[in-house]
Amino acid sequence: MAIAKAERLMNLALCLLGARRPLTKRELRASIEAYLEVGGGLGRAGSEDAFNRMFERDKDDLRELGMVIETVENLDGEIAYQARRDSNRLPPITLDAEEAAALTLAAKVWQQARLAGAASGALQKLRAAGMPLADTDGADDPYGGHSALEPRIPAREPAFEPLMLACRDRRPVTFAYRKSNAARPETRHVEPWTLECWRGHWYLAGFDRDRGAERVFRLSRITGPVRSRAGAYTAEVPDHVTVRETVERWAGEIATATARIRLRQGAGYPLRAKAGEVRDVGDGWDELEIPYGHGLDAWLVEFGPDVIVLEPAELRADVVDRLRAVAKG
Amino acid sequence: MATNAIDQTRRMLSLVTYLRERPGARVEDVARAFGITTDELISDLHVLPMCGTSFRGGDLLDIDTDGERIWWHNADAVGSGTGEPLRLAADEATALLVAARAVATLPGLRESDRDALQRATAKIEAAAGESAGASSRLSVTFESEGGVFADVDRAIAERRRLWIRYYSPARDELTEREIDPIRLFAVGHTYVEAWCRLSEARRTFRLDRVAEIKLLDEPSDPPPIEPRDLSEGLVQPSASDPEVVVEVGPGGRWVAEYYPHDSAEELPDGGLRITLRTPDPASLKRLALRLGRDGRIVAPEELADSARDAARAALAAYGD
Numbered sequence: 018m019a020i021a022k023a024e025r026l027m028n029l030a031l032c033l034l035g036a037r038r039p040l041t042k043r044e045l046r047a048s049i050e051a052y053l054e055v056g057g058g059l060g061r062a063g064s065e066d067a068f069n070r071m072f073e074r075d076k077d078d079l080r081e082l083g084m085v086i087e088t089v090e091n092l093d094g095e096i097a098y099q100a101r102r103d104s105n106r107l108p109p110i111t112l113d114a115e116e117a118a119a120l121t122l123a124a125k126v127w128q129q130a131r132l133a134g135a136a137s138g139a140l141q142k143l144r145a146a147g148m149p150l151a152d153t154d155g156a157d158d159p160y161g162g163h164s165a166l167e168p169r170i171p172a173r174e175p176a177f178e179p180l181m182l183a184c185r186d187r188r189p190v191t192f193a194y195r196k197s198n199a200a201r202p203e204t205r206h207v208e209p210w211t212l213e214c215w216r217g218h219w220y221l222a223g224f225d226r227d228r229g230a231e232r233v234f235r236l237s238r239i240t241g242p243v244r245s246r247a248g249a250y251t252a253e254v255p256d257h258v259t260v261r262e263t264v265e266r267w268a269g270e271i272a273t274a275t276a277r278i279r280l281r282q283g284a285g286y287p288l289r290a291k292a293g294e295v296r297d298v299g300d301g302w303d304e305l306e307i308p309y310g311h312g313l314d315a316w317l318v319e320f321g322p323d324v325i326v327l328e329p330a331e332l333r334a335d336v337v338d339r340l341r342a343v344a345k346g
Numbered sequence: 347m348a349t350n351a352i353d354q355t356r357r358m359l360s361l362v363t364y365l366r367e368r369p370g371a372r373v374e375d376v377a378r379a380f381g382i383t384t385d386e387l388i389s390d391l392h393v394l395p396m397c398g399t400s401f402r403g404g405d406l407l408d409i410d411t412d413g414e415r416i417w418w419h420n421a422d423a424v425g426s427g428t429g430e431p432l433r434l435a436a437d438e439a440t441a442l443l444v445a446a447r448a449v450a451t452l453p454g455l456r457e458s459d460r461d462a463l464q465r466a467t468a469k470i471e472a473a474a475g476e477s478a479g480a481s482s483r484l485s486v487t488f489e490s491e492g493g494v495f496a497d498v499d500r501a502i503a504e505r506r507r508l509w510i511r512y513y514s515p516a517r518d519e520l521t522e523r524e525i526d527p528i529r530l531f532a533v534g535h536t537y538v539e540a541w542c543r544l545s546e547a548r549r550t551f552r553l554d555r556v557a558e559i560k561l562l563d564e565p566s567d568p569p570p571i572e573p574r575d576l577s578e579g580l581v582q583p584s585a586s587d588p589e590v591v592v593e594v595g596p597g598g599r600w601v602a603e604y605y606p607h608d609s610a611e612e613l614p615d616g617g618l619r620i621t622l623r624t625p626d627p628a629s630l631k632r633l634a635l636r637l638g639r640d641g642r643i644v645a646p647e648e649l650a651d652s653a654r655d656a657a658r659a660a661l662a663a664y665g666d
Contacts, residue, residue: 020396022351027358027397031407034427035399048400082356083435083477106430110473116466119459123445123466128576132441134353137381139438139470141360144379145431165502167531168449169576170486184483185436198597200616214448214486217534218603237603261487286513286520286557319632320518321656325663337664339638343657346642346650 020051029075030084034105039089039097042072082138112148120148122166129172131181171217174236179243180221184209187254189226189246192239202240207232208250213260222260224252231255233263272308277327279304284323314339357382358390358397362407362418362428370415391416398424439474440481443467448486452532454495490536491553497561498538498553502527507566508540511558512551516629520557525549526566531576541568550574587623590630590649594618594641601633601641617641631656 028049032040046052046059046068055071056064076086076098085104091097112120120143124136140148172178176192183190190209193202206226213220218235225232265271280288282301289295292305304327307313314335317324326333357380364379365371377387391411398406408419434442449455450463471478501508508527511520525540528548535552542549548571583606594601596616607622624630627649634643634653643650 021393023354023358024393024396026351026355027393030355030359031397031427032399036427050396078352078355081435081437082352082359083433083438085433100427102427102430105432107433108473108475110469112466112469115458115462116469119449119462119466120442120446120470123449123463124442126445126449127441131437134350134356135435135437136441136445138353138356138360139434139442141357141364141380142431142434142438145360145363150379165499165529166455167529167576168445168452168488169531169533170445170448171533181484185440185480195599197600200596211483211485213484215534216489284518286518287515287555290557315636315638318635318638318657318660321631321635322659322663323518324660333664337661340635340657340661340664342639343635343637343653344661346654346657 020054025049025051025071026075026078030079030082030100033079033084033086033098033100034102036099039087039091039099041091041095041097042069043095045072045098107142107146110143110146110148112143114149117143117148117150122168126168126170127172128169129177131178132172170214172214172219174219174239176221176236176239176243177212177219179245180209180212180236183243183245184212184221187250189248189250190243191246192243193241194234195238195240197235197238205232205234206246207234208252208254210254211258211260212236213264215261215264220260220264222258222263224250226251231258233260266311268312270310272310274309274329275306276309276313276329276332277304277306278317279325279327280320281323285320288317288320288324318343354390354393358394359428359432361390362394362409363431365409365416365418366421366428369421370417372415373411373413376416388413434470434474434477436477436480439470439477440484442470443474443478443481444484444486446470448488452488452495452536453490453492454499456496456499488532488536489534489554490532491556494553494556494559495530495536497559498527498530501561501566502529504561505566507543507562507564509560509562510551510556513555513557515555515632516626518632524562525551526568528568528571529573533576539574541571548574583623583625585623587625588627588646590622590624590627590646591644592620592622592630592633592637592641593644594620594637595639598637598640601637605633619644628652 028051029045032045032048052068052072053059056067058064080086084100086098086100089097120140124140127133127136180190189207191204191206194205195202208224208226209221210223218237221234221236222231279298280303282303288307289305291307295303295305298304309332314332317326317336318339326336361380364376373384373387377384380387391409394407394409396406405424407424410417446463446467450460450467498508508525509522510525511522513520523542523544525542527538527540529539531537531539535554538551538553540549540551592601593613594617599618602610602618602620605622607620609621611619613619627646630649631653634649635656643653
């Protein structure tokens with residue numbers, strides 16, 4: 018039976034961390050059982066290639082775990098590897114019980130496998146560094162270990178992980194994207210900058226190469242795989258990226274004017290909550306002024322006969338137009 | 347917790363550093379400190395004796411357990427590289443920092459909790475060094491109503507009942523009810539899960555729909571219930587709920603993003619035919635009105651009729 022990958026990675030890590038001098042690939046292969054067995058064993062045809070591929074992947078995996086592996090050429094001109102202790106250790110860090118509890122809570126928020134694993138891994142490193150146990154760790158409580166506050170960050174979109182890595186490593190990407198009102202997706206070439214989660218949805222901000230400008234993409238509208246492209250960014254990455262403002266404008270959170278409406282008494286609480294002034298105009302109706310931004314017409318139509326738009330005329334026309342479409346339906 | 351080879355390797359590296367300092371550590375305590383089950387820990391302990399710096403020379407970790415305590419017999423001789431915890435990887439720093447920053451900005455959070463998060467964030471940033479850099483490329487905002495959040499949080503801590511006036515968008519009405527709060531959770535928006543004394547059932551309330559809130563002097567007394575599993579999403583329609591079929595054009599595709607559904611079939615015009623379930627189809631009248639020319643309710647017929655009637659009544663007021 019092949020030796021489990023975790024065991025092999027652990028052996029490679031221990032060899033690289035424990036070495037007092039850089040070790041050659043040959044030396045590492047001789048020290049690690051899984052490497053000796055690969056490809057049918059030393060000396061077998063193809064065994065060397067199989068070992069080389071496995072060794073490269075393993076080094077990449079350890080680097081993903083944060084290990085700094087140095088590559089040097091030794092006196093015989095052979096490549097040798099070492100994970101020096103001083104470049105691999107966690108600097109001293111002292112956390113009190115409150116800080117430990119705060120981090121334990123924060124580490125639980127990810128519902129995305131890669132980041133959930135990374136968060137647990139970080140806590141374990143801190144634990145090994147002496148971080149105290151928080152009161153909430155596995156403590157008895159009537160709700161089976163659930164604390165009273167549970168923030169969760171969902172990331173179900175398949176595009177999330179590849180885009181997170183592309184933002185981290187600053188790699189250009191391409192993907193098929195369907196705009197909210199487009200019938201067909203379109204291929205976009207993007208230099209990804211940042212990912213932002215707002216109201217439970219993920220958005221990407223980046224430089225759109227075809228449009229030559231910054232664009233914001235909603236991850237749930239990416240259809241199909243995200244592919245990395247070789248090469249560097251062509252546009253400068255800004256210090257501050259404002260995804261949220263763009264998305265709030267889409268959501269109609271940014272008002273550009275004021276609308277005056279009539280609202281049946283007892284109805285439309287969320288409209289009242291946004292209103293500047295509410296005036297009783299008799300016959301069971303109120304009149305109020307509310308902020309007017311993108312998408313207000315669609316929202317007002319939801320209240321059916323409980324809302325009448327007074328002004329502006331353009332909003333009134335949009336609402337009537339929408340109502341007609343439903344009435345015809 | 348699902349274990350893959352990467353996560354297990356990372357965990358075992360921290361484990362050997364941890365065990366080196368704690369000869370005879372108890373299995374239960376170590377599992378708790380590492381946030382894993384004792385079974386997961388035992389399986390790690392079975393792998394470790396096969397790891398070391400040279401399998402031929404016999405330089406393997408001599409770690410064993412009697413199921414209760416863990417002993418490492420050659421900690422001084424083998425595994426000399428494991429004396430200190432390893433630096434944080436970029437993903438690890440990102441996962442902790444992004445989450446801690448997001449929680450710290452939750453409106454209504456207790457100031458002591460916010461302080462602790464901010465102190466911890468600063469220490470992690472310092473310890474992570476350049477690994478912390480990529481964490482600025484990811485950010486999360488939780489929405490919450492600070493005042494309501496603080497009252498609910500206090501009611502949970504003091505185990506007190508709450509009175510709320512709550513807005514139901516499906517009916518466009520406010521109802522008054524007494525609730526026994528169980529926990530707060532944030533998934534984009536912030537919610538309180540509670541036992542509702544009005545409906546005698548577990549209910550989830552979104553904080554931005556709480557119009558008014560009061561702490562009562564009566565003690566909170568929710569029956570012991572299993573908290574909802576949040577991993578599958580908030581809305582979990584049941585198979586026995588009535589079916590609703592909506593056809594939308596390209597401009598109504600957003601419906602599939604916001605409403606959990608059984609199926610979404612592509613239509614030739616770039617639209618979708620969406621089938622979903624809801625305990626109360628009448629609650630979708632708002633959706634039918636909102637869709638306008640971007641879509642229509644195919645079934646049930648009563649729902650389509652009620653939307654049409656509402657639109658006609660509304661048009662009458664415009665003299666249409």
